[in-house]
Amino acid sequence: MIISTSSAFGGRFKGLWHLLHSRRFCSIKNAGKDAKEKLTSREYFYHIDLHGRLYLEEVQPKNIATCLKDLRFLDFFFRQLRSSKGFPHSEIYPFVSPCGRELNFITADDTPLVYHTLSQIQANESSVSTDTQLIYGGSLSERFFPGAVRMCGETGRLYHPTPARFLSKGEDPNWLSKGLVLPSRLGQAVAEPICLFSAAHLA
Structure with a gap:
């Protein structure tokens, strides 16, 4: 089937193609209050689900087929x-991932860090x-660390401490100190009793 760009449908198709390919991963929203800011800064908006999958905010439906997959x-x-404290939109988007002049704002169904796979990795090249x-x-x-896994008493979700670098920038420990662990990935790896904590610790 040949689509003519001179037709109304073809024009819309061409415009959509250009939008999708002008920015591979991000949805575009102007960040600045004036023309200068709009030329030098952009804001993009994402969502992280309970499986740790990352989506453009406006994508529907959100499932494994529509999440971003480039490793x-x-x-x-x-x-x-990091926490978006001090950034725009922090009341709606509690997390941000800066990239130069770009700001990627994020919401999450739970914590933004989700451990989705348990793997055996060589300790070092000589070991x-x-x-x-x-x-x-x-x-x-x-x-x-199996002994560090904690379970939320209200939701039954499992959590594991996050990498230290997330706490080295003065972040609120209630936001980024715990990463959600998918129970199906742990299997029998957790041999020690799991402690319970209140969901209020993540609020």
């Missing part, structure tokens, strides 16, 4: 993750031993 992008995005690691983002990892 390099995801790793960079989650490395930059034959392996460490058990929790994977988040694309391929980022944090050493897994």
